[in-house]
Amino acid sequence: MEQSAAGAALGAQAYRALEDVMDPEFPVSVVSMGLIRGIEVEDGVAKVRLTFTSMGCPWTDWIERGIREKLLGLGGISAVDIEIVWDKPWTRQDLAPAARITLKKLGISP
């Protein structure tokens, strides 16, 4: 389905908004951690494709709740549909360059 111009604009806005949702364990956003694999908004529904750094991640509920709360706070989004994806699995290569620097400063090998 082709996205409308309004939907595309809202999707971009939603993606930027997720820069404020922080990973629970590190001062890096879920976007910079590379957890957001895609986001589309159509008819007020935000469809988020989300992954985690591991299948045993203890904070999955926490991260999903943070994403939902943030997106539902944006005008124009009335529902959030999160799909957990594992293909392809998260690796360190998914980290944004700035996130690598932050983690390195904390003594964590990115």
Place this chain on the structure above:
Amino acid sequence: MISAEVLKERLSRGELIERPEEMTEEYRYELKRMLLIAGDTEFRSVPMLHSYLRVGVPQRYVKPFLAIAQDELGHAHIDYRILEDLGEDVDALLYERENSEWVYPYFFDMPMDNWYDVAVGEGLGEFAGGLLVRNVFHHCSYAPWRRALAKVDIEENFHVKFGQTLMNEAAQTPEGLAGLQRTVDWMFPLLVEFFGPPAKAADVQIEYRLKGKGTDDMRQQYLHYAVPYCQSLGLKLPVHFDEARKEYVLGFPFPCHFDVANKRWDFAKPVEWREVFARWEKRGPMAEEHLKQIRRGWRSLRAASA
């Protein structure tokens, strides 16, 4: 070994200490004492976290609690690893000391009887522990420790947020709020006591910049967090803010008698600090079981690797 004058002069210029050769005996003694308290506090929180699982932690919180326990063990490892560099035998510290020789908060030894004890333990207890970390992280003159605490600090901050989530959720119903209040009634004075007796006029650990604040400042910092937060949930604490002094004032004699078996404070019965120290040294109801648990794990690990 350098002289105390040279060391204090260096510290007054804001310099950091990198190697044991740059310390005086006194500096080394105080640093090791603080590392032991920090390491013991992280390490002995783990049996308490493990005990939470007995009170019926909701399934969605089991993995988070295991992750927090793993964090705390990682933090303890940092503190003990530095102690090892300073000549301590860490295996002996962990597995051969008796309970009276450990130095960690008394409330870790209390039985956690219900979900409200768990929620408040995390929401209010973690903040107290985090303050100890921050007092070193922002001020400590021993560079290897200070560098290592960057990761510890952010993890402790997150544990507090997690604990707040548990308390916030519990406070949504009148029954939950009453449960939290029952826990706060016994746990809050223990957390106030956690920071120790009133500050001494001269504190050598502050003089050596091993930490930044004394016990009274730490206690006030704690109250500035805990009181408004608890009040925002509708919880009542025996404390009020003195506008003239710009500080919190306890509404009970400090210290006072604690009936350990019944988890009740007797505010009509002030005690001397030596009585508190005696209680701490005797350790609390769960201490023996927790120590056995630690030693059991050690023995089975050794047997498996023999």
